Amino acid sequence: MKHKWLAAGISAVLLCTFLSGCAKHVKLEDVPIVNYTAPAEGEDVVVIHVRDYGDITIKLFPDLLPEACENFTTLAKTGYYDELIFQRVIENFMIQGGDPKGDNTGGESCWGGKFDGGYTNQLLHLPGAVAYANSGGTNTDGSQFYIVTGVKVEQAYLDEITEQDGVYFSPEAQSLYLENGGYPWLDGGAYTVFGQVVDGLDVVYAISQVGTNENDKPIKAVYMDSVTVEQYDGREPRWNVSDYPSLQGGAEK
Numbered sequence: 001m002k003h004k005w006l007a008a009g010i011s012a013v014l015l016c017t018f019l020s021g022c023a024k025h026v027k028l029e030d031v032p033i034v035n036y037t038a039p040a041e042g043e044d045v046v047v048i049h050v051r052d053y054g055d056i057t058i059k060l061f062p063d064l065l066p067e068a069c070e071n072f073t074t075l076a077k078t079g080y081y082d083e084l085i086f087q088r089v090i091e092n093f094m095i096q097g098g099d100p101k102g103d104n105t106g107g108e109s110c111w112g113g114k115f116d117g118g119y120t121n122q123l124l125h126l127p128g129a130v131a132y133a134n135s136g137g138t139n140t141d142g143s144q145f146y147i148v149t150g151v152k153v154e155q156a157y158l159d160e161i162t163e164q165d166g167v168y169f170s171p172e173a174q175s176l177y178l179e180n181g182g183y184p185w186l187d188g189g190a191y192t193v194f195g196q197v198v199d200g201l202d203v204v205y206a207i208s209q210v211g212t213n214e215n216d217k218p219i220k221a222v223y224m225d226s227v228t229v230e231q232y233d234g235r236e237p238r239w240n241v242s243d244y245p246s247l248q249g250g251a252e253k
Helices: 012-018 066-077 155-165 171-180 201-208
Strands: 044-050 054-060 084-090 094-097 129-132 145-148 193-199 223-231
Touching (some): 044 066, 054 066, 066 193, 066 223, 084 201, 155 171, 193 201
Antiparallel strands (some): 044 223, 054 193, 084 223, 129 145, 129 193
């Protein structure tokens, strides 16, 4: 099965090195999954203006994760992210940015140091999910964040996660992963997913395909010119791979 790549090539152990430890043996209860909830017209969204690529518009979920969203919007409003790069890019997985040092070791929250962004099982690691990178759990969230691209997901892959890590996916969660792909191995409580790309997923995928060095850093820097908080204009969201014909089939290429 091609998805053995996830369990072997970029294994759960290696992913823990990339983003943090892996909390498992949990059940993703049968609660509504809200990733694909449209922003209301006039609602605050965050827009990442990526040099030479375009804009990535992100819906936040402050009702579920207020401190995680407050941190992100506050950093954006103060210009913290302006002129920073996406310092780690792994095709078929995610793009990661928000480190002022540019080497995956820097950054802090708007309150200084780390904070606990929390967790909700109503947000999954579907394509376009936005989450904080951390160094040992949600209580080590800071400024660094990643946007999921992921892979095509099959039932055998979900069953493998359940068997190996004890993460039991609800019927809705399984259906969303089977339809859209993503990276379900990161679900289970170790990461704070607090947003979802509602427009510009094609930009995310374009960045995910840039050439990188041995440390997964783009050879040609990809800059965030600015990150702004804006009011949503009410347009129809384009938030999953089915909305972009060129991305259909997930990130499996």
